[in-house]
Amino acid sequence: MTIDELKKILRESGVVGAGGAGFPTYAKLDERANTILLNCAECEPLLTLHRQLLKLRAEEILKAFEEVRKTVKATEGIIGIKSEYTATINELNKYIDDYPAIRIKELPGAYPMGDEVVLIYEATGKVVRPGGLPIEQGVAVFNVETMYNVSKAMNAKLGVTEKLVTIVGEVTDPKTVRLPIGTSIDEAVSFAGDVKIEEPVYFVGVPMMGRIMKGSDPITKTTNAILVLPKDHTLVLKKQADTSIQLNRAASICCQCQMCTDLCPRHALGHPIEPHLFMRAASNRDFQDMNPFLNTFYCSSCGLCELFSCPQGLQPRTLITEYKNGLRAKGVKPPAEPKVHDVIRQRDDRKAPEKRLAARLGVTQYECEALLEEDTKSVRQVKINLSQHIGAPSKLNVKVGDVLKKGDIVGLAADGLGVNIHASVDGKVVEATDKYVKIKA
Ligand code: SF4
Ligand code: SF4
Known part of the structure; x- marks a missing residue:
């Protein structure tokens, strides 16, 4: 397969990074990539979905990873995975000898190993420049669920219609479930048993980089986890x-x-x-x-x-985010030639151990396996956003009253990092705007 052929498949199938900003995957395919990296660092406390998915689908994901490696003509593929994920590593070892260009790089149990810039340094020793892209160092990074979606797109031309979501915290049956994209957070949480507290707060997207969302908000292609918290939990109060x-x-x-x-991973x-x-x-x-x-x-x-290092809370x-957004809004650009320094000598001693981090965040009591259930959950209705990732929103492709099959295109890829968006259930369109499509299942 050529790069252009694979790009077309991934764009039409709507594959974007399954987490973070959701960078469209087709745009990461680049002949400058000498190394491709599979990110199974899963650096945030409470996340368990990538290690579980890679264990369950090791053969399939490795095959897709090798196919991508050959397509972009990268000389090596590296699987970055924490040493402690022994069950997943054992499963990978059953197949890895079939792929001589792929190797496993074991990572320490520290945060933020899953940050692309940190992961690239750990796996290759290369430093991505401030504000730069991994491809400038000849590296392209994909997470495990993204590679699983690449596999489904390559082999069966399936659009991305489902998302794995870990649901933990104040629920009676924490687990990882496969949900139609557009499922409401309220309905998603109902699959994890009963909520144990009054007035729960939904902290979406894991403790360190997550945000508070409403029960009516929909699951998107980048929703990794829902943490159900009491309204007076430290994470909630800090966020507010x-x-x-x-x-x-x-x-x-x-x-x-x-x-x-001293503990900032990017400064290090x-x-x-x-x-x-x-x-x-x-x-x-002081603006001098x-x-x-x-x-x-x-x-x-x-x-x-703010959640680990500062002794003053x-x-x-x-505050940095507030200022950064303010500068962007005023049209200020990052310095063209930022002043860099060497990687600091004490870097290895300054990593934040994940157990200690979980304790500082007040989430140790929520740590659990959150076992992955492979069946896709049935839901009553979905609200599918036409903007679910970095880049251009998709263009509305349906109208109220249309009867759709799962996989039909509801949003067409627009120019500028756009991808298709698909119906995630069989059903009838009950609302269609330039922002979202609601389908009654
Ligand atoms: S300044 Fe804070 S939030 Fe930003 S990279 Fe450093 S530690 Fe992370
Ligand atoms: S008190 Fe907190 S914010 Fe101030 S320098 Fe120390 S760690 Fe940084």
Whole structure:
């Protein structure tokens, strides 16, 4: 298969990164890739879906990974996986000898191993420049569920209609389920037994980088997990914190200990992000040196500084994000030639151990296997967003009253990183706008 043929299949099948920003997968296929990386680092606490999927579908996913490697003519494929996922590694070892160009790279149990920039360094020793793309270093990264969707698209031309979602927290039967895209969060949570608390808060997309969403919001191609939390949980309170109060708190109690910078994973790789300098400049409204503000562009929003590192409970990540978004809104661009430094010598000693991180987040009690159930759940109705990933939203392709089969195209790929979007259930269109399509199953 040629790159262009595979790109066409993936674009038509609507394959995007199954997590994070959901970068369209066809756009990652590039002949400059010497190395392709399968990301099974699963770095956030409570996430278990990738290690489970890779264990269940090892043969199929390895085959697709090799096919992608050959198509882009990469010389090697690396599976980045934490050493502790022994059951998955044992399963991979049953097939890996059939693929001499693919090897396993075992990773330490630390956060944020799944950050592409960190993973690339761990697996290849290459540093992606601040603001740069992995392909500039000859690397393309795909996560496990994305590669599973690539496999289904390559072999059966199946569109992406389902998403694996781990549902944990204050529920009686935490598990990982396969849901039609567009399922409401309320209905998704009902598959994990009863909610044990009054007024639950849905923290969607895992503890470090997740956000609070409503029960009526739909599952998308990038929804990995739903964490059901009490309304007074630390993560909820931090997420709801007022940024102006945070700034005043920083002005009075930031002691410039520099822990946020010392433990920052991007700073450790030589990127010019220094959260302690930003906190000093922002909280004192000191604009003489603009670099601490401009360097916010190089923050990955991993959240380590505010949820793990800061001994004062301050929120550098939240404030950095606020400033970064403000700069973008004003049309400010990242510096053309950011000042980089060497990878810091103490980097290995400054990784955040995942068990310690879970304890700091107050989620240790929610850790569990969250076993994956392979059957696709039946739901009453789906609301399928026409914008589910980075890039252009899809163009509406149905109208109210249309009767659809699962897999029919409801949104056509637009120019500019667009992909098709498909009906995730058989049913009748009851609402169709340029933002979403509702289908009664
Ligand atoms: S870790 Fe907290 S107290 Fe220390 S410099 Fe950073 S923001 Fe200030
Ligand atoms: S969120 Fe904090 S720790 Fe993470 S990259 Fe940004 S500044 Fe560094």
